[in-house]
Amino acid sequence: MAENHAPFIVLGAGPGGYACAFRAADLGLDVTLVDPRASLGGVCLNEGCIPSKTLLHAAEVIREAAHMDDWGIGFAKPKIDLDALRAKKDDIVGQLTGGLGGLAKRRKVTVVRGTAKFTDANSLEIDGKSWSFDKAVIAVGSAPVQLPGWPEDDRIWNSTAALELRNVPKRLAIVGGGIIGLEMATVYSTLGSDVTVIEFMDQIAPGADAEAVKILAAALEGQGVTLHTATKVAEVAATKAALSLSCEGIFEGTIKADAIIQAVGRRSNGAKVSPENAGVTMDERGIIAIDDSCRTNVDGIFAIGDVTGNPMLAHRATHQGHVVAEVAAGHASALDTDLIPSVAYTSPELAWAGLTQAQAKDAGTPHKVASFPWAASGRNLASGGGDGLTKIVYEPESHRVLGATLVGRNAGELLAELVLAMEMSATLEDIALTVHAHPTLSETVAFASERALGTLTDL
């Protein structure tokens, strides 16, 4: 007989886990939420989305202030107090995670601090204590991938360490030019680091629209970031004076750095809960197979978020969490959409969802492309924005939107309209006939649609 029993137990209190636990509690279930961290929120709140956005905001203010020179407004060079900045970031994180704790209490969710491992299909162990359960949700997320063969050195950071803001290295190498790598490049270059990004694929932000990425790459280079694409780091050597990265590919040579951020992706934490003891199917990468309703192959055991594979994004996990809570409460629910938006909170932001032009072409999907350059957006110019682009991939016959990419200020916010358009099967006409406020950046979405329809008068 187990020491404890949980009718509905959620392993992991990240954005997927807590959303699942709270929704389940709202639906009347008796919920237990397990996480080894002292505070709720998982990677996202504690060492991911939120702290990175805090630092990105600080970077944005520094950059914006510097740009005002052009406008006849000069600021003195900013004094950066790293300790105070770190404290501010921790304060915001604390505010949010503390808020989550309150929400859990209000919903009477039992929070257990500890690390869980399955012992069989109906029981698990949390820090030595045995628990039986009726239904369990694996929501233990992911961790940064650690490249093999690298030296042990505390100047080699992963994304978590990078967000700790230990110091501002004079020379910073970032291995991996995906969203996390580019965001870190944005933060540290603004704080004063001489940043070099090394990306294995032939463009930064692999998978994103090439035309939009070109605009982002130019902007990053303008901020002093060196970008090496189609380049592989063959070896890393650590000496007291510096770290050196031997590179192969388009860039051949050695890069000296005072710190390195490894940002080559994330790996599922699935194996950490020993799902095999419960008979849950998991592949060699730790990815747990699920159906549309996030059920694993074992009755009563669900999996959500990063442990279920790509895209490893908080908002996907949150939606999956709700689905599982609803299914567990007896509703028919599923996440059957492919429209998971991606956003890089760089400067400018890069945001996309649905099919990119290249994906449509590769898949042989009939498509056309409509775009609007932000150089023609009044609001963009009036607010000091640089180059940007709103690009819509659409179906030529029906004019339904198949995909969208935006690069520019607030692109992440603007993308929502296009995701909704895709979910509602809206056509370019629907978007063009929707009155967008002037002057706004959101107009660029309507303008791109009008351009495709031949009704645009702003270009």
Next chain:
Amino acid sequence: MSDVIAPPSVKALAREKGIDLEKLAKELGRTSIAREDLDGKSKPAPAGDISYWDVDHSAFGPVSEEPMSRFAQIASANLAAANTLIPQVTHHDRANVTAIEALRKELKSESQVRGVKLTALAFQVKALARALREFPRFNASISADVKTLILKDYVHIGIAVDTAHGLMVPVIRDADKKGLWQIGAEITDLASRAQARKIGPDEMGGASMSISNLGGIGGTAFTPIVNPPEVAILGITKTETVTVWDGDTPRPLPMVPLDLSYDHRVINGAEAARFMTYLAGLIADPRRIMV
């Protein structure tokens, strides 16, 4: 992801109700599903799957193409809807026109003086108008929500006219109150103006019933399609002298074939038979139209 176009809220509701959207869309012949379709009341598209009609005819021999006019396209859609949505039955009968033919012969010289052609159709319009007064359910329409039968206290008869640009149905108003000369004159006037496409919109629509008369062309019977919102239509083909047994005696009599198509939701078979017997009686003995 499903290929059916439906907003996320509709997809979620379908899932909750256990409805397979792909299957439903296929059943309804649609590519998109709305919230209203999930209540189980939506009917399949009238035409269903007609993709197999889409044939490259030129593969079988030379063809030429002629665009359908807007008029023809609208008529086509209306006819398809009428034929699909109305459960129709056609009742066949015939009427002895000996008396009418005799009367027309007698009135020939007066006809010339008046300059009015007194056709057999004028008599049939008059007889039908009278029959509609006797059988009010034939002079009715079903409300759009199919919950109310609207009975009309007027008798207007539509006349289907074959024109170069398509079928037109001008209407003779208050045919029950008009004399044969006037009806005859109106038929001639409406028919010629229909040919010239000079019929005003107020001269069409609002009929109690319509007549489709092919008597001048030929045929022994056909099944006209009810012209909604009317609930019945009278088809007429060519009068023929046929053998009718009068007891043991065979007699050659001029008989006009009559075909009544009716909306079975409003009219049942017995009523139709009674109506046609009555109408044939009026035609056989036009004096009874007056009594």
